[in-house]
Amino acid sequence: DGSTVEVTGSPTEKAILSWGLELHMKFAVERSKSAIIHVSPFNSEKKRGGVAVIGRDSDVHVHWKGAAEIVLALCTNWLDVDGSTHEMTPDKANHFRKYIEDMAEQSLRCVAFAYRNLDPKDIPSEEQRINWELPDNDLTLIGIVGMKDPCRPGVRDAVELCTNSGVKVRMVTGDNLQTARAIALECGILTDPQASAPVIIEGKVFRAYNDAEREAVADKISVMGRSSPNDKLLLVKALKKNGHVVAVTGDGTNDAPALHEADIGLSMGIQGTEVAKESSDIIILDDNFASVVKVVRWGRSVYANIQKFIQFQLTVNVAALIINVVAAISSGNVPLNAVQLLWVNLIMDTLGALALATEPPTDQLMKRTPVGRREPLVTNIMWRNLFIQAVYQVAVLLTLNFRGRDLLHLTQDTLEHSSKVKNSFIFNTFVLCQVFNEFNARKPEELNIFEGVSRNHLFLAVVSVTVVLQVK
Numbered sequence: 001d002g003s004t005v006e007v008t009g010s011p012t013e014k015a016i017l018s019w020g021l022e023l024h025m026k027f028a029v030e031r032s033k034s035a036i037i038h039v040s041p042f043n044s045e046k047k048r049g050g051v052a053v054i055g056r057d058s059d060v061h062v063h064w065k066g067a068a069e070i071v072l073a074l075c076t077n078w079l080d081v082d083g084s085t086h087e088m089t090p091d092k093a094n095h096f097r098k099y100i101e102d103m104a105e106q107s108l109r110c111v112a113f114a115y116r117n118l119d120p121k122d123i124p125s126e127e128q129r130i131n132w133e134l135p136d137n138d139l140t141l142i143g144i145v146g147m148k149d150p151c152r153p154g155v156r157d158a159v160e161l162c163t164n165s166g167v168k169v170r171m172v173t174g175d176n177l178q179t180a181r182a183i184a185l186e187c188g189i190l191t192d193p194q195a196s197a198p199v200i201i202e203g204k205v206f207r208a209y210n211d212a213e214r215e216a217v218a219d220k221i222s223v224m225g226r227s228s229p230n231d232k233l234l235l236v237k238a239l240k241k242n243g244h245v246v247a248v249t250g251d252g253t254n255d256a257p258a259l260h261e262a263d264i265g266l267s268m269g270i271q272g273t274e275v276a277k278e279s280s281d282i283i284i285l286d287d288n289f290a291s292v293v294k295v296v297r298w299g300r301s302v303y304a305n306i307q308k309f310i311q312f313q314l315t316v317n318v319a320a321l322i323i324n325v326v327a328a329i330s331s332g333n334v335p336l337n338a339v340q341l342l343w344v345n346l347i348m349d350t351l352g353a354l355a356l357a358t359e360p361p362t363d364q365l366m367k368r369t370p371v372g373r374r375e376p377l378v379t380n381i382m383w384r385n386l387f388i389q390a391v392y393q394v395a396v397l398l399t400l401n402f403r404g405r406d407l408l409h410l411t412q413d414t415l416e417h418s419s420k421v422k423n424s425f426i427f428n429t430f431v432l433c434q435v436f437n438e439f440n441a442r443k444p445e446e447l448n449i450f451e452g453v454s455r456n457h458l459f460l461a462v463v464s465v466t467v468v469l470q471v472k
Helices: 011-022 027-032 068-073 090-105 155-164 177-187 203-208 211-218 229-241 253-261 274-279 290-331 338-357 363-367 380-407 415-442 457-471
Strands: 034-043 048-055 060-067 075-079 085-087 108-118 139-148 200-202 223-225 247-250 264-268 282-284
Touching: 011 027, 011 108, 011 139, 027 034, 034 060, 060 068, 068 075, 068 090, 068 108, 068 139, 075 090, 090 108, 090 139, 090 177, 108 177, 155 177, 155 290, 155 363, 177 200, 177 223, 200 203, 203 223, 203 229, 211 229, 223 229, 229 247, 229 253, 247 253, 247 290, 253 264, 253 274, 264 274, 264 290, 282 290, 290 338, 290 363, 290 380, 290 415, 338 415, 338 457, 380 415, 415 457
Parallel strands: 075 139, 200 223, 247 264, 264 282
Antiparallel strands: 034 048, 048 060, 060 108, 075 085, 108 139
């Protein structure tokens, strides 16, 4: 009638129904001729789903839809284009398998349709249908379709970025091995078209291993095809036992155990079920794998900014402690009194933290290797920077403390006045040292500490406010 038809359901069902609409199939007419008496939802273990319908003439048909090679193995007959039924001979079965393999090599997801007649006497009563297992033997093959699930723009680049940053991307899918291989090659997860086990492995093979064998092959796996949700969970456990930090993406209810078990669970905001979202740590709102790179980028940025502030704050405290302790032991007077130390901690803990926490992610972060689960938060490089900066500050400030009257030409003034001027100069010098230390903490592992500072306007604003408050 020219009106727009809205197609709902899973991506696979929407693709099949849209194809049917393009073929001008009259779904409403066909549905009016029959009634559904039982539904067997798609099962990720069996890789198929079925429905039993009864027609106006009381004929009962059981229709199955699922993974092509699995449904094909259940068929004893096949339906020709003229509607005639023929026996499924071994040669004909191999012929159909060849079609499936050819489509799979083109990264097409293959789905087969089959049916069988059912004697009305074999239909259980309504009370017993809850646990009714629809018969799936002696099926007649109706057809096989191939659907393209293309990689989204940017996925290949995202996989390459992850690989370069030390994050290994693995694909665990319910598709058969040929389709999984083709998609993995298209996305850049696989680089060798001739890759074999254990790099590319079938779920049932991995499932059959014992725990020790799974842990031995887990690191080598890049693609797992024809897998069940439990296979994903087993892979996550094996990788964690090997000491890896594991992140899992998923959208289905069956993915919930793996999402929960992983160190970081990422669910899909659009296609993801509520169970998957509840089991995850992060929800990707646009359902785009490229967003995982943003997660890695910002995660590393937050971690790096925490390290910067720790290095900065340790330097402040170590320098202040040494200066006051040495001065107190040697002369009995401290150059930095309690109020001044409180002021330093006030502006350094708040403004300093704000300045360093606003450092945006950089491309350099994605070139670092991942941080291990047991690696210390304060690295050797941070200890080196802390030591050098603290020694420099202590040397300058102790020089001013013991030789300040001579350097500032205060020898002719009274002791009380010269001590006040000297201590005020030490206090201002100490604060300005921390301002420079903020710049130094921006780039703990780089020589040019001023690189990119002009692009961080908030950092410059915070440093400016610190200097203005100190001067006033």
